[in-house]
Amino acid sequence: MAPLDGSAEMAVLHVVPELEPIKRVGELARWVRETVLGGGGKVLLLGYEGRRTLDEVEVVGGGAPPRVPVSDVLEEAFMELFTTLAEAPYRLNPSGVELVEGHEWRGGLVAYVLAKRLGVPFRFSIYTREEERGGWGFVSEAVKSVEAFLEREADEIVERRTGRVSKTRAASRESRRLECEVLHVSWEYPPHVVGGLGRAVVSIVHKLSEASRTVVLTIGLPGRVEDEERGSLTVLRVDPFTFRTTGLVSWVYAFNALMVAKALSGGLRPRLLHAHDWLSAPAAVALKHLLRVPLVATIHATEYGRSRGSISTPMQQQIHYWEWRLTYEAWKVFVCSGSMRGEVLAAFALPSDKVIVLPNGIDLESFDKHAPAPGERDRYALPWEKIVFFAGRHVYDKGVDVLIEAARILLSRRGDAKFVVAGDGPMRMHLEWMARSYGLGDKVLFTGRLPDDALYRAMKLADIVAVPSRYEPFGIVVLEAMAAAKPVVASRVGGLSEIVVDGETGLLVPPDDPVALASAIERLLDNPEMAKEMGLRARRRVEELYRWDKIVRYMRYVYWRVLEEYAASGWHTLFDSLP
Amino acid sequence: MLDPFDVLKALHALAAVDEVRAVDIEKFARILGAPLEEVKEVLGTLSKMEYVSFSGEKVYLTEIGVLKISSLFC
Numbered sequence: 001m002a003p004l005d006g007s008a009e010m011a012v013l014h015v016v017p018e019l020e021p022i023k024r025v026g027e028l029a030r031w032v033r034e035t036v037l038g039g040g041g042k043v044l045l046l047g048y049e050g051r052r053t054l055d056e057v058e059v060v061g062g063g064a065p066p067r068v069p070v071s072d073v074l075e076e077a078f079m080e081l082f083t084t085l086a087e088a089p090y091r092l093n094p095s096g097v098e099l100v101e102g103h104e105w106r107g108g109l110v111a112y113v114l115a116k117r118l119g120v121p122f123r124f125s126i127y128t129r130e131e132e133r134g135g136w137g138f139v140s141e142a143v144k145s146v147e148a149f150l151e152r153e154a155d156e157i158v159e160r161r162t163g164r165v166s167k168t169r170a171a172s173r174e175s176r177r178l179e180c181e182v183l184h185v186s187w188e189y190p191p192h193v194v195g196g197l198g199r200a201v202v203s204i205v206h207k208l209s210e211a212s213r214t215v216v217l218t219i220g221l222p223g224r225v226e227d228e229e230r231g232s233l234t235v236l237r238v239d240p241f242t243f244r245t246t247g248l249v250s251w252v253y254a255f256n257a258l259m260v261a262k263a264l265s266g267g268l269r270p271r272l273l274h275a276h277d278w279l280s281a282p283a284a285v286a287l288k289h290l291l292r293v294p295l296v297a298t299i300h301a302t303e304y305g306r307s308r309g310s311i312s313t314p315m316q317q318q319i320h321y322w323e324w325r326l327t328y329e330a331w332k333v334f335v336c337s338g339s340m341r342g343e344v345l346a347a348f349a350l351p352s353d354k355v356i357v358l359p360n361g362i363d364l365e366s367f368d369k370h371a372p373a374p375g376e377r378d379r380y381a382l383p384w385e386k387i388v389f390f391a392g393r394h395v396y397d398k399g400v401d402v403l404i405e406a407a408r409i410l411l412s413r414r415g416d417a418k419f420v421v422a423g424d425g426p427m428r429m430h431l432e433w434m435a436r437s438y439g440l441g442d443k444v445l446f447t448g449r450l451p452d453d454a455l456y457r458a459m460k461l462a463d464i465v466a467v468p469s470r471y472e473p474f475g476i477v478v479l480e481a482m483a484a485a486k487p488v489v490a491s492r493v494g495g496l497s498e499i500v501v502d503g504e505t506g507l508l509v510p511p512d513d514p515v516a517l518a519s520a521i522e523r524l525l526d527n528p529e530m531a532k533e534m535g536l537r538a539r540r541r542v543e544e545l546y547r548w549d550k551i552v553r554y555m556r557y558v559y560w561r562v563l564e565e566y567a568a569s570g571w572h573t574l575f576d577s578l579p
Numbered sequence: 580m581l582d583p584f585d586v587l588k589a590l591h592a593l594a595a596v597d598e599v600r601a602v603d604i605e606k607f608a609r610i611l612g613a614p615l616e617e618v619k620e621v622l623g624t625l626s627k628m629e630y631v632s633f634s635g636e637k638v639y640l641t642e643i644g645v646l647k648i649s650s651l652f653c
Contacts, residue, residue: 136609138589141593141610142592192646192649194646222596222642245594248588248591248652393650424646424647425651426584426650429628449643449646
């Protein structure tokens with residue numbers, strides 16, 4: 001590789017957001033034209049569908065982003081990035097490219113990632129910095145942070161208006177290569193675990209890594225973003241707060257972009273990709289095409305289901321788009337319950353044979369290790385109080401407000417119950433206010449978020465576990481209650497009605513019905529022998545049906561079938577000659 | 580009146596997640612377009628709930644605060 005010296009002899013791939021006369025948004029289109037035309041090389045024009053030659057320079061379009069409404073320029077730029085990354089392997093011949101140059105921050109983002117795939121240096125061309133534009137607010141802060149990141153990461157920076165070149169460094173490239181059987185792309189993995197998705201991914205990759213090299217590509221938490229290697233399992237983490245963003249969707253896009261860059265710079269070469277939910281879809285789809293590897297997906301929940309079929313805001317439309325795109329791109333789609341299968345088929349119009357029901361499981365050996373300490377029960381309730389336990393995110397779908405209403409009804413009749421509510425979420429302040437306003441301050445205990453070991457111990461101390469969800473694709477908390485041999489009172493929705501056998505391992509009640517919930521809880525409180533029997537039957541059921549080793553064995557069989565289909569597919573891209 | 584959850588989301592967007600990346604409270608109020616006193620009051624409430632921490636005149640999300648925002652998505 002020739003050293004970077006700004007000379008025109010290097011074969012440069014220019015990545016540009018505008019180019020006069022093809023695409024003009026502002027003055028930049030003219031400046032870019034003056035810079036890139038006549039200098040040789042190739043041009044990749046973002047957001048452009050065509051291909052043409054201008055002044056003997058080949059201009060290739062990066063592809064038109066999907067027609068999904070976005071809220072701001074940052075979301076738009078990321079949509080453009082992921083579109084280009086998935087399209088480039090079919091539009092751009094990389095042979096002979098020695099340098100990728102990104103013009104302005106939008107071109108810079110794409111060039112930064114493409115340079116990693118092509119294994120060549122990255123040059124960042126700046127015309128006007130955001131600081132000079134004098135912008136303010138979230139968009140401006142975000143753009144400044146992207147510019148600062150690209151300046152840090154660039155092998156060379158060129159100030160195009162002054163011609164000043166800085167930070168030229170010898171462009172040595174490590175030729176690392178990390179081969180693995182399966183790369184799981186998941187936004188949840190310890191320490192960033194929020195719900196059931198993260199816990200499922202942990203169990204799956206641990207089981208998979210017992211048989212083959214497995215890699216997880218994920219995000220960390222502030223101060224905890226180091227990679228990790230444990231036997232055959234490698235965990236690669238990105239810092240999701242590398243950029244400032246404009247909101248939750250652009251934040252998700254930002255860490256997905258970093259995930260792609262991390263996978264490419266680490267030389268990751270998986271045989272198969274497995275992505276979890278829309279939150280890792282942009283990265284997974286890009287990597288599928290950049291590396292030409294088959295993709296499978298697990299859909300743990302959908303926006304369609306959460307919103308009861310009402311997809312309206314730009315945020316919802318983008319989430320729905322990425323969920324659809326992920327299922328569309330995937331060879332096979334795993335869902336956790338029959339009800340989720342119906343939901344996914346309805347929401348994304350998938351062929352039936354593409355969607356496979358594979359329940360979540362539980363690691364009983366690990367669960368059984370966590371025994372409550374002597375006196376630990378006293379933290380939650382008085383000796384004569386029976387514990388009704390809830391664990392989950394404090395969001396509308398989980399129906400915690402229904403449980404507080406049920407508590408009010410039940411406690412107006414008897415005083416021997418204590419409601420212990422574990423977890424956190426946007427509704428927490430409201431729920432605490434509800435409990436206080438009902439005069440239940442000492443009968444409803446909000447523990448906040450509990451780590452897994454404390455959660456398992458608390459569950460073992462409970463008398464009844466309540467799962468009052470309005471929407472629940474699966475409900476791992478029910479498996480945990482069953483593993484703890486506790487009777488469950490759950491809503492008859494989604495996966496809950498498939499896991500809980502009504503009258504055998506627990507009681508099912510209509511969702512959003514605090515009176516029915518209170519009655520069912522009372523029935524179990526009044527019949528401790530029946531409750532105990534239900535708990536024991538629940539434990540036997542979980543042992544028979546929901547062990548991760550069985551579940552992962554079937555998952556591996558599906559992987560094998562997908563790899564067979566892939567081998568026979570004849571799929572190829574223009575990037576196939578790249579290492 | 581500022582919604583405390585919007586304040587958390589704004590700190591999240593600004594990547595104010597540790598002492599190094601904490602944002603100046605006055606600048607934060609300007610970006611939010613809200614009166615400084617109101618912002619300080621909400622931050623005080625959020626601090627009692629352990630969702631934010633202060634570093635001099637700067638503020639940032641704690642790990643619990645970050646996870647609370649993530650909980651919106653699953």
